[in-house]
Amino acid sequence: MKISIFKRLTTAYKIIGKNFNTWFSPIITAFVLSILKLAVFTGMLLDQIFFSRINSYKLKKPIIIVGNPRSGTTFLHRYLIRNKIGMGGELWKLLYPSIILQKLVKPFLPFLEKISPTRHHSTVAHKTSLQSIETDDASIFFRFFDGFFLYGFIMSWAEEDLFHWFDPKKRDMSKRDYKWLRSIWTRTLISSKADRYIGKLFSVSTNVPGFLESFPDAKILYMVRDPLSVIPSGLSLVTGVLDKRFGFWSLPEERRAHFINRLYKALIELQVRFVTDWNSGAIDKERVMLVHFDDLMQNFDSLMTEITDFVDHKPDSDMIADIKETAKKQREFKSKHEYDLSKFGLSETQIKKDAKIIYDTFFNE
Numbered sequence: 146m147k148i149s150i151f152k153r154l155t156t157a158y159k160i161i162g163k164n165f166n167t168w169f170s171p172i173i174t175a176f177v178l179s180i181l182k183l184a185v186f187t188g189m190l191l192d193q194i195f196f197s198r199i200n201s202y203k204l205k206k207p208i209i210i211v212g213n214p215r216s217g218t219t220f221l222h223r224y225l226i227r228n229k230i231g232m233g234g235e236l237w238k239l240l241y242p243s244i245i246l247q248k249l250v251k252p253f254l255p256f257l258e259k260i261s262p263t264r265h266h267s268t269v270a271h272k273t274s275l276q277s278i279e280t281d282d283a284s285i286f287f288r289f290f291d292g293f294f295l296y297g298f299i300m301s302w303a304e305e306d307l308f309h310w311f312d313p314k315k316r317d318m319s320k321r322d323y324k325w326l327r328s329i330w331t332r333t334l335i336s337s338k339a340d341r342y343i344g345k346l347f348s349v350s351t352n353v354p355g356f357l358e359s360f361p362d363a364k365i366l367y368m369v370r371d372p373l374s375v376i377p378s379g380l381s382l383v384t385g386v387l388d389k390r391f392g393f394w395s396l397p398e399e400r401r402a403h404f405i406n407r408l409y410k411a412l413i414e415l416q417v418r419f420v421t422d423w424n425s426g427a428i429d430k431e432r433v434m435l436v437h438f439d440d441l442m443q444n445f446d447s448l449m450t451e452i453t454d455f456v457d458h459k460p461d462s463d464m465i466a467d468i469k470e471t472a473k474k475q476r477e478f479k480s481k482h483e484y485d486l487s488k489f490g491l492s493e494t495q496i497k498k499d500a501k502i503i504y505d506t507f508f509n510e
Contacts, residue, residue, distance in 0.1 A: 146309070146316040153290055153310075160302045164400060165391040178290065181240070185288070188243025192332065196244055202331045207231075207342045207360060208456050211349045212368025213415055215378035217438045221366065222345045223278045224471070228464045230456065232339035234329065237275040239284035242329040244336045280345045284329055285322050292322070293348045293411070297383060301407035302400075308411060313352045323359045350415040354427045363432070364456055367419065369507050370438035372500040373486075373493060379412050380405060381484040405489050413499050420506050435507070445472035 154175060162168045193199055208231055212218045226233045234242075237257070241250050250257070258275050286294035296311045309315040330342040349356045349365070357363060384405070387393040393401065422428045434455045440448045449468045453460050460468065486492055497504060 148310050148316065150290055153295065156303065156307075157290075157295070157299045160299055164302050164396070167391070178287070181287065184246060185241065185243055188241070188246035189328065189332075191245050192243050196332075196335060198335055199328075199331055202335065204327060204330060204334075204360070205341060205362065206457070207330065207344060207363045208366065209349060209356070209360075209363055210343070210345045210366045210368065211347060211353070211419070212436075213347060213350070213370070213375050213379055213412055214382055216368035216370040216375050217436070217441045218280075218345050218347065218368050221368070221436065221441065222280075222343065225343050225452075226278055228460075228467060230453075230458050231341035231343035232333055232337045233278045233343045233345070234281060234284065234333055235276050236279040236283060238333060239279060239281065239329065240275075240287055242284065242332055244332050247336065280347065281326060281329075282346055282348050285325065285348075288325055289318075289321070291318065293415075296411065297408060298387070301411065302404050306407065308407075308414075313355070317352075317355075319352065319355055319359065323356075347415065350419045353419060353422055353433065354429075357429055357432055365433045366436050366452065366455075367433055368436050368438060368441075371508065372413070372416065372496050372503055374438075376409065376412055376496055376500075377484045377486055377489055377491065380408060380489050383408060402490055409489070409491065416500065416503050420502050424502075424506060437507075442475050442478065445475045 158171050158175070161171050208225070210218050210222045210225075222233060225231065237250065237254060238247055241247050254275060282292055282294055285292040291311070293311055296308065300307045300310065313319060326344070326346075330344065334340065334342055346356075350367075353365065353367075357365070384393050419428075423430075423433075434452065436448065436452070446468050449460075449472075486496070
């Protein structure tokens, strides 16, 4: 199945115009994205000339954190990077992955922060900025105007369910995406003088076996959290962004329900795909570690011992002290992010039914 970027752009434009009565600003956004794509393309060509290591660089043992939004992926991702187990991508570097382009853009970061889409994020649900470590899925979105970011925020509004546009079983763009990820991960490691990349890709949930085949020495940390918590929290995150940008909760109830239902099904499907592959034996369990959200909060110190062993990293004395301090903070932490199922037209019975395979696999003790 081929879905051209022109078709994705025009479809997104119609969806935004119809649902949010915004017809002009998307044209400006598309123009800016086009300029960005051209600048990145030019910069990355120049990188190959001035940073010749890029052409022969070999990625070694990347660590990828996978899981639904609001399952603890961001915390773990940033924690591992802060403790120098590896290096990850700051959002602005995912937008401008060329090393040369980054040198030109860096002085303007304070200004870019003021106009960045990150200002629409709820700081309670997910604190971020251009200089925050973020998910590598964002880079796929900005480079190709494609992927689950596009479906989650825009294409879920379509009258026709367009999930098959982004389903790797129907339209597999992994070769394109993995080639791109290798190129930006290589540049990040070279520019930061690091030797191991730590990424975060919730989209990998749909095809973990394929990812592991493409990156034969990679290891995955898969986040497991109770669907009764992670689903409404994920919905709250996305609708919070849309509310700040477009006034989501002031839209007609029918339109809100249509979007929430589509996004809900996608969030369930991301988890179901992983669990199905896990149960069938399609996933090499020697290379994938399950990380339970409850352990992240209540047993952080023992969990980190397991994680560092799994990724072959020996913590130094500073990291050991930090783990102990963080474990105490985690046990005392109380989230300010509140939500309820009724707000999204959901019930506990429905979620447990739709997520039965998840509960049977990970929560049947």
